[in-house]
Amino acid sequence: xxxxxxxxxxxxxxxxxxxxxxxxxxxxxxxxxxxxxxxxxxxxxxxxxxxxxxxxxxxxxxxxxxxxxxxxxxxxxxxxxxxxxxxxxxxxxxxxxxxxxxxxxxxxxxxxxxxxxxxxxxxxxxxxxxxxxxxxxxxxxxxxxxxxxxxxxxxxxxxxxxxxxxxxxxxxxxxxxxxxxxxxxxxxxxxxxxxxxxxxxxxxxxxxxxxxxxxxxxxxxxxxxxxxxxxxxxxxxxxxxxxxxxxxxxxxxxxxxxxxxxxxxxxxxxxxxxxxxxxxxxxxxxxxxxxx
Amino acid sequence: xxxxxxxxxxxxxxxxxxxxxxxxxxxxxxxxxxxxxxxxxxxxxxxxxxxxxxxxxxxxxxxxxxxxxxxxxxxxxxxxxxxxxxxxxxxxxxxxxxxxxxxxxxxxxxxxxxxxxxxxxxxxxxxxxxxxxxxxxxxxxxxxxxxxxxxxxxxxxxxxxxxxxxxxxxxxxxxxxxxxxxxxxxxxxxxxxxxxxxxxxxxxxxxxxxxxxxxxxxxxxxxxxxxxxxxxxxxxxxxxxxxxxxxxxxxxxxxxxxxxxxxxxxxxxxxxxxxxxxxxxxxxxxxxxxxxxxxxxxxxxxxxxxxxxxxxxxxxxxxxxxxxxxxxxxxxxxxxxxxxxxxxxxxxxxxxxxxxxxxxxxxxxxxxxxxxxxxxxxxxxxxxxxxxxxxxxxxxxxxxxxxxxxxxxxxxxxxxxxxxxxxxxxxxxxxxxxxxxxxxxxxxxxxxxxxxxxxxxxxxxxxxxxxxxxxxxxxxxxxxxxxxxxxxxxxxxxxxxxxxxxxxxxxx
Numbered sequence: 020x021x022x023x024x025x026x027x028x029x030x031x032x033x034x035x036x037x038x039x040x041x042x043x044x045x046x047x048x049x050x051x052x053x054x055x056x057x058x059x060x061x062x063x064x065x066x067x068x069x070x071x072x073x074x075x076x077x078x079x080x081x082x083x084x085x086x087x088x089x090x091x092x093x094x095x096x097x098x099x100x101x102x103x104x105x106x107x108x109x110x111x112x113x114x115x116x117x118x119x120x121x122x123x124x125x126x127x128x129x130x131x132x133x134x135x136x137x138x139x140x141x142x143x144x145x146x147x148x149x150x151x152x153x154x155x156x157x158x159x160x161x162x163x164x165x166x167x168x169x170x171x172x173x174x175x176x177x178x179x180x181x182x183x184x185x186x187x188x189x190x191x192x193x194x195x196x197x198x199x200x201x202x203x204x205x206x207x208x209x210x211x212x213x214x215x216x217x218x219x220x221x222x223x224x225x226x227x228x229x230x231x232x233x234x235x236x237x238x239x240x241x242x243x244x245x246x247x248x249x250x251x252x253x254x255x256x257x258x259x260x261x262x263x264x265x266x267x268x269x270x271x272x273x274x275x276x277x278x279x280x281x282x283x284x285x286x287x288x289x290x291x292x293x294x295x296x297x298x299x300x301x302x303x304x305x306x307x308x309x310x311x
Numbered sequence: 312x313x314x315x316x317x318x319x320x321x322x323x324x325x326x327x328x329x330x331x332x333x334x335x336x337x338x339x340x341x342x343x344x345x346x347x348x349x350x351x352x353x354x355x356x357x358x359x360x361x362x363x364x365x366x367x368x369x370x371x372x373x374x375x376x377x378x379x380x381x382x383x384x385x386x387x388x389x390x391x392x393x394x395x396x397x398x399x400x401x402x403x404x405x406x407x408x409x410x411x412x413x414x415x416x417x418x419x420x421x422x423x424x425x426x427x428x429x430x431x432x433x434x435x436x437x438x439x440x441x442x443x444x445x446x447x448x449x450x451x452x453x454x455x456x457x458x459x460x461x462x463x464x465x466x467x468x469x470x471x472x473x474x475x476x477x478x479x480x481x482x483x484x485x486x487x488x489x490x491x492x493x494x495x496x497x498x499x500x501x502x503x504x505x506x507x508x509x510x511x512x513x514x515x516x517x518x519x520x521x522x523x524x525x526x527x528x529x530x531x532x533x534x535x536x537x538x539x540x541x542x543x544x545x546x547x548x549x550x551x552x553x554x555x556x557x558x559x560x561x562x563x564x565x566x567x568x569x570x571x572x573x574x575x576x577x578x579x580x581x582x583x584x585x586x587x588x589x590x591x592x593x594x595x596x597x598x599x600x601x602x603x604x605x606x607x608x609x610x611x612x613x614x615x616x617x618x619x620x621x622x623x624x625x626x627x628x629x630x631x632x633x634x635x636x637x638x639x640x641x642x643x644x645x646x647x648x649x650x651x652x653x654x655x656x657x658x659x660x661x662x663x664x665x666x667x668x669x670x671x672x673x674x675x676x677x678x679x680x681x682x683x684x685x686x687x688x689x690x691x692x693x694x695x696x697x698x699x700x701x702x703x704x705x706x707x708x709x710x711x712x713x714x715x716x717x718x719x720x721x722x723x724x725x726x727x728x729x730x731x732x733x734x735x736x737x738x739x740x741x742x743x744x745x746x747x748x749x750x751x752x753x754x755x756x757x758x759x760x761x762x763x764x765x766x767x768x769x770x771x772x773x774x775x776x777x778x779x780x781x782x783x784x785x786x787x788x789x790x791x792x793x794x795x796x797x798x799x800x801x802x803x804x805x806x807x808x809x810x811x812x813x814x815x816x817x818x819x
Contacts, residue, residue: 307726
């Protein structure tokens with residue numbers, strides 16, 4: 020029995036637990052009554068908890084509890100409450116025109132906040148978290164727009180996409196001049212150098228720029244314009260500026276001429292709600308490149 | 312094996328040892344345990360503190376009145392801040408995230424003032440302890456103040472110590488029950504008022520009082536009143552000295568903060584021992600034998616709110632309220648003996664008196680000087696920062712992606728989100744300029760320039776405003792990978808400025 024080890028501590032007059040650690044002994048002191056009662060109350064409390072909340076795991080489910088509380092239904096309720104809270108502003112956003120959204124500071128803030136989330140959920144995988152773009156995916160921050168940078172242009176591109184099979188979508192593709200035997204390899208090389216020369220980039224020594232210019236006028240000017248300034252109706256990029264959708268090196272340009280280009284942007288009209296499309300439009304416009 | 316209840320203690324004499332021994336003695340009397348010789352709990356000895364008059368009692372009354380008056384009435388003090396802010400002198404405005412204290416308004420990001428206050432409070436506690444022991448426990452602690460008030464009510468209704476004890480010991484009559492009912496009712500009124508005053512610090516007090524009276528106050532207000540009514544009633548009415556003995560960490564901490572020069576409520580055993588009656592003392596003294604001044608009247612024990620016998624020496628349960636000094640002084644005066652048998656003194660001095668040396672008080676010690684210096688430094692720093700704090704501010708977040716944007720003509724552009732802070736209680740117009748780039752164009756998204764061409768940002772009273780700005784560098788120099796730039800905020804009316812550094816990035 021433990022009692023055999025009991026000894027009384029001389030200083031406090033209290034029994035010890037009988038153990039000794041490096042000369043230290045532990046006194047055996049009773050707990051205060053309130054502590055004991057609190058302990059009993061917590062036991063009783065836990066029984067109440069079992070009754071009102073989902074607690075015991077069963078084979079396929081668990082006990083449900085009389086409160087009917089469930090974390091998942093609680094999330095649904097929270098989301099509903101959030102929708103209610105935002106309802107007024109969302110309605111205002113749905114009713115307002117794009118230009119009036121931009122003119123109203125409060126609505127603009129709300130649209131940009133909504134747009135930020137929608138952009139991260141839907142657009143960021145291709146265009147990057149801040150709309151910085153990537154090779155083949157346009158940078159939405161700059162002032163070079165394939166299909167136009169006005170609010171209405173951006174809205175149409177978001178709603179109907181590009182080359183995504185939507186009737187009102189952006190269409191127009193770069194033909195595969197090489198693969199389809201329209202241009203010969205030496206012509207492709209020459210016109211690639213000519214395209215580089217349009218924005219002041221250096222060309223390969225000894226290249227036939229005159230041939231390049233002729234090939235350009237005969238094949239490219241239809242879409243890219245006689246001076247190479249591009250055409251937003253067709254989504255044909257401006258070749259005279261410092262911005263390149265794919266890359267400015269000759270190899271990449273020749274690849275584009277050889278095989279053509281025609282990147283697809285999905286049409287978001289059926290997938291996102293009207294207020295969200297408006298919010299996205301405003302958000303993209305306010306990256307800094309939006310046109311008046 | 313049997314379950315055992317254990318508490319650690321080192322095998323060294325501790326100030327708390329006599330109290331522990333006492334508890335065990337009590338426990339052994341009243342406890343029952345099936346298979347161990349230690350009871351499960353220590354029964355409580357009910358304490359009936361006797362009323363007392365004297366210097367320290369008067370000090371305690373004064374502290375009680377002043378602290379409770381501040382607590383109960385402060386929310387009603389008005390402070391005019393103009394139309395854009397509440398007019399309550401002290402207000403913790405959670406919904407708007409502001410703390411108002413007379414002329415000071417604290418924003419959430421300035422919570423370090425609270426840290427400073429907590430540091431000050433801690434060091435002041437240390438200093439008090441180093442100078443004169445448990446001043447906080449004896450006079451200022453809310454537990455002490457409210458328990459004192461509850462004792463006063465108890466004595467008013469149930470009578471002083473002797474009367475109360477006799478009534479409790481006799482068979483309870485209808486009158487006993489009635490007295491106890493009245494006492495608990497009065498306690499609950501005080502407790503309820505305590506909770507009611509608490510919630511007034513978190514909302515406009517007169518409005519909330521009206522709402523509470525008409526049942527229109529927010530549910531959470533009633534909940535908090537309920538919680539504080541319960542805690543006040545149970546802590547001050549029922550748990551009392553047990554809070555100090557079992558719950559509070561401070562008595563343990565301050566045992567480590569005291570030293571041999573700190574004044575404590577001390578029984579001068581050099582003068583008091585051996586205890587004997589007045590008659591016996593005369594006989595002993597007549598025979599030339601030693602006789603102490605203590606007549607063992609137990610008045611010091613009877614008036615003690617925690618049931619401590621101060622003559623046992625320093626004690627964990629002693630909150631050093633000084634009431635035993637008042638009780639003993641009254642007895643000594645009646646006996647025609649000098650007062651101060653129990654007094655604020657040190658053990659060191661008692662030993663010096665026994666040895667025949669003069670008493671020795673030392674307030675200027677390394678400990679007290681350092682504490683005072685820390686208080687002065689922390690207080691000074693807080694005052695300085697409070698007096699010179701800005702009422703406007705600007706923070707800048709550079710776009711994370713893309714870090715920079717090349718425009719079609721080759722110019723570089725960076726995007727930033729700036730937040731302008733206006734801590735004044737009126738609308739203010741600010742100009743934001745960017746310095747450090749040779750030739751820039753700054754576009755404030757959603758903020759068209761005014762008719763005079765100036766780009767102003769208006770920030771509402773006591774608000775912040777977030778603006779997205781895009782900065783374009785049109786200089787034809789090759790862009791550096793990183794250029795340090797300065798955002799300068801200028802109040803156009805007062806010229807007050809705030810600045811923050813950031814970077815303008817280019818291709819690396």
